[in-house]
Structures are given as structure tokens and as C-alpha cells.
Amino acid sequence: MSEQDDPIPLASSFDRYLQDKGKGRGGDGGNYRRNAERELHRFAEWAAGDRGDDDWTGTVPDDVDREPAFEDLDERTFREYARHLASDRGLKQNTVQTYYAYISAWCGWCVNEGYLQAHFAQRASATAPLPEDDGRKPGDQQAWTSEQRHALTRHVDEQARDAVEAYTTLPKDTAPTDKQRARYRALKATRERALIYLIAYTAVRVGELLRDSDDPRRRGVRWEDLNLEDGSMDVYRKKQQWDAASLPDPVIHPVRQYQKVLQPPTERWPVFPTFDQRTLAALVQEELTDRGQRPADVKDRRDEFVRDLLLTLEEDIRPQSITTDGARSILHRLTDDAGVEVAHPRHDYLAPHGGRRGMGEVLVRxxxxxxxxxxxxxxxxxxxxxxxxxxxxxxxxxxxxxxxxxxxx
CATH class of the missing domain: 1.10.287 (Helix Hairpins)
Incomplete structure (x- = not known):
């Protein structure tokens, strides 16, 4: 860039870079994009002097009033940023390496796109302050033990058994609303058991099983993706293609019983629909209105059901799948309810990846x-x-x- 050119702000490159790195149509999805976007904005704030130590004034010269620009960057800049990340901010050494890698990848892209003349972030002097990588990935080391797996599955078995028995043994003269409440409790309990068994025994990644709000291609498995007779399930793999995953015998009964209680209107329904009341309420109102019902009629129809989920089943209003974050919340609650002890530096509950890793331990051995x-x-x-x-x-x-x-x- 010649001296007469106006300085190009760092932030002006972010959208294009994230689009190139994103997944799905338009590059709007993907966990990498989300994490990279967060770190890029942190880097830009630090370059502006907003996230450093008290004596850090940023990369822009003191006598200049503008945003941080590419002309301000050199290997010393990235050395200072590496030192900033490695300072006592409570970050583990592998996390520091990960955060710096996002910035380094962007720097390499900027070289290819003509924003920078050299890949300053990879130079030895720039990376020198980074701590050594011990080879471990943060948060990726938990593995469910057989005792933890049995304790959790035993708990959801008991929940499902009690809820289904309460629902199926109701007297004939039970009030309709009481029947709905019993069915909803059975639905919730059998859905949670099926989810736990799939996570515990299939070793499928939770992002392959449920909806990922950052990746539009991952909409969660549907009933049409399951073949309980053959013991298989079609999932969208991490390698960006559809593939069959195995459903071992322990998984089949929990899924069958859940399906029997749910009675999905069509096979295109998600296996694990969201139960969030606000989400379902908005969905029901929008769908019934689109079908020509007046607001008063929509209200009357909703009043017939104790939960909007039951109305979606009755009217075949297909909700979205629960998200991967939703699954983590469920696992957090069930770990506490089951009284499972978890000793792990990062997760105080049985995390989804721990189920996959635990199954990997069993298979390898x-x-x-x-x-x-x-x-x-x-x-x-x-x-x-x-x-x-x-x-x-x-x-x-x-x-x-x-x-x-x-x-x-």
C-alpha cells in the first residue's frame, strides 16, 4: 500500500474473512466463524487500546485519530498481542494458543488478499511469548466412566418408567386436561431418556444429532433419518456429508417407547423437538394465523391444550429441534438430579462430548x-x-x- 492511500481499517476485512470461513449458504454458519468473529473483535479492541494493560495505548500513533489499520501492523504488534494473551488473565496455555491461532489464520488470509505484505503472526519473534502447547485441547478430555453412564441411564430409566406408567394407567374417566398433563410428563421423560441413550451409546457428536444454531445445515435428526429395524441413523457428519451411524441395542427400546408416546404426525418431524413454551407459542400463533384462523379462534384453540407442544402434534405444526446448547442444559440438570459426581476442571456435569469419548474408551479397549x-x-x-x-x-x-x-x- 502506498503512502498516499488512505489507511484501511482492520475491521473492514472481518465480514469478508468470516464469510470465507463460515459454513452453509452465504458462509453465515459454523462454530469456527462464531469463535473467530469473537476473537477478531477482541483483537480490534486491543489494537485500539481498549483491552490492554493500563500503559497500553494501542497500535495507532498517539497523534493520529482513527481506527486501527493494516499499516499499523508488524511482527511486533503480534508479539505484543501474544504477550497480552499469555499474561495473567486466567487463560490456560492451550486456550491462549487457540485464541492466537484465530488471529494468525486471519493474518494469513490478509496476506493472500493483499491487505498485508507478510504473515507477521507466524514469525518466530511474534509467537515467542506464547506458552508451550501440551497437546491437550481445552474441554475435550472428559470421558464418562461406566459408573457415571450407568448412574445417569438408570436415573432416566426410572423417570421414564414412572411417567409412562402414570400416563398409561389413567382411569377412563380422567379429565382431558389431566390426561394431557400426564402425556406431557411422559413425553418429557421419554425424550430425555432417548437423548441420553443416544449420546451415551452411539458416540455421535451432539452437533450431528441436534440443531446447531450457528450452522443452518445441522437441523437435527428427523424420524425419517432413523431406521430402528436395521439399527442405523443418518446424520450429517463433521466431514460435511451424510453418513449412517449405528444404533446399538441399548438405544432401540428407549427410542421406540418415546416414539410411541410422541406419535409424530409425519416422519419429517424432529426426533427431539423443542419444548420451549415461548418458542412454541409464537410458532403456533404464526402457523394458525397463516392457515386463516382469526386471533380469537387461535386463542380458543390454544386454550384446549395445557401445552402448545400437544397442539403442534395435533395440528402437525412442525417445531425445530432442540439445540446443542439445549442438550447441554438438559445434561446439566440430569447430572444433578441423578446425583452423579463429576470431577473435571472444566465441566461440573456430564458433558455431551464426554459420552462420545467414554464410548470411545470402551471400543478401543x-x-x-x-x-x-x-x-x-x-x-x-x-x-x-x-x-x-x-x-x-x-x-x-x-x-x-x-x-x-x-x-x-
Missing amino acids: SFGYTVAARYLDNSEEMVRERYSHIEAGELGDVATDALGDMDEI
Whole structure:
């Protein structure tokens, strides 16, 4: 950029970069886009002098009144930002590495797009203040133990059994509203049990199972995606394509019983529809109005049901699936209700990824890395890396046996 050109603000590149990195139509979705956008704006605030230490004034010269621009950036800038991230802000070393990686990736893109002359963020002097990476990813180490899995599934089994029994044994003269309340409780309990079993035993990523609000392609599995006879389920994989996932025997009965209580009007219904009352109320009002009903008629129709979810089933008003965040909230509550103890530095509940990782532990120990990789939809190399502690333990046993044999000689 020549000296006579007006300085180009850093923020002017953000939308285009995020669109290139986003997923879905128009590049509007994806977790990477969301996280990168957050870190880019933090970087811009720091460059403006708003997020640093008291003596940090930003990258713009003191005698200039403008936003941070590309001409202000050099390797010293990124060195200072690396030092800022690594300072005592309570961030773990791997988190610092992750946050800096978002900025470094943007810097590389800026070089390709002509905003910068060099990839300053990757130079050795720029990355020197970063802490060493110990190879662990933050939040990705929890694995449900067999005791935790059994405790949680036993709890949801009891919930579902009691709710279904209460609903199916109602006297014939039970008032309609009481029948609706009993059915709703049975729906809630069987939905939660089916969700827990799928997370615990299929090793499917929660983003493949439920709706991801940041990725429009991930709308959550529908009943048409399930084949309970064959024991399979079609999911949109992390590798950006549809693929079949296995439904092992423990999952089939909970899903069948839930389906029997739900009685979805069509197979295009989500397996796990949202139960959020405000969301469903807005959906019902909009849909019935679009069907030509007057506001008074809509109100009368809603008054016939104790919950709008039951009305959506009656009128085949298809709601959205619950989100991945919704699943985490459910798991948080159920972990507490079941009294499951969780000792983990990042998660105080049984997180969804822990169910997948726990199943991976079982598969690797029982069938080896090749079979586990196929079930987990990962490369064998990645599975060996993620579960390297198992092989290390087995080699330790071999060494112990060898030493024992030597002692006997």
C-alpha cells in the first residue's frame, strides 16, 4: 500500500474473512466463524487500546485519530498481542494458543488478499511469548466412566418408567386436561431418556444429532433419518456429508417407547423437538394465523391444550429441534438430579462430548483402534492420538509382566 492511500481499517476485512470461513449458504454458519468473529473483535479492541494493560495505548500513533489499520501492523504488534494473551488473565496455555491461532489464520488470509505484505503472526519473534502447547485441547478430555453412564441411564430409566406408567394407567374417566398433563410428563421423560441413550451409546457428536444454531445445515435428526429395524441413523457428519451411524441395542427400546408416546404426525418431524413454551407459542400463533384462523379462534384453540407442544402434534405444526446448547442444559440438570459426581476442571456435569469419548474408551479397549475409528467416524491415527493413554497403559502392563518374568529367571 502506498503512502498516499488512505489507511484501511482492520475491521473492514472481518465480514469478508468470516464469510470465507463460515459454513452453509452465504458462509453465515459454523462454530469456527462464531469463535473467530469473537476473537477478531477482541483483537480490534486491543489494537485500539481498549483491552490492554493500563500503559497500553494501542497500535495507532498517539497523534493520529482513527481506527486501527493494516499499516499499523508488524511482527511486533503480534508479539505484543501474544504477550497480552499469555499474561495473567486466567487463560490456560492451550486456550491462549487457540485464541492466537484465530488471529494468525486471519493474518494469513490478509496476506493472500493483499491487505498485508507478510504473515507477521507466524514469525518466530511474534509467537515467542506464547506458552508451550501440551497437546491437550481445552474441554475435550472428559470421558464418562461406566459408573457415571450407568448412574445417569438408570436415573432416566426410572423417570421414564414412572411417567409412562402414570400416563398409561389413567382411569377412563380422567379429565382431558389431566390426561394431557400426564402425556406431557411422559413425553418429557421419554425424550430425555432417548437423548441420553443416544449420546451415551452411539458416540455421535451432539452437533450431528441436534440443531446447531450457528450452522443452518445441522437441523437435527428427523424420524425419517432413523431406521430402528436395521439399527442405523443418518446424520450429517463433521466431514460435511451424510453418513449412517449405528444404533446399538441399548438405544432401540428407549427410542421406540418415546416414539410411541410422541406419535409424530409425519416422519419429517424432529426426533427431539423443542419444548420451549415461548418458542412454541409464537410458532403456533404464526402457523394458525397463516392457515386463516382469526386471533380469537387461535386463542380458543390454544386454550384446549395445557401445552402448545400437544397442539403442534395435533395440528402437525412442525417445531425445530432442540439445540446443542439445549442438550447441554438438559445434561446439566440430569447430572444433578441423578446425583452423579463429576470431577473435571472444566465441566461440573456430564458433558455431551464426554459420552462420545467414554464410548470411545470402551471400543478401543474391547475391539482396538481400527474398529473404534470406524464407529467414531474418525481416522485411526486420530483415535490412536486421542486414546494414547490406553496403549501406554497396556504397554506398561507388558513391561510389568516382562520384569516379572526376568525376576523369576
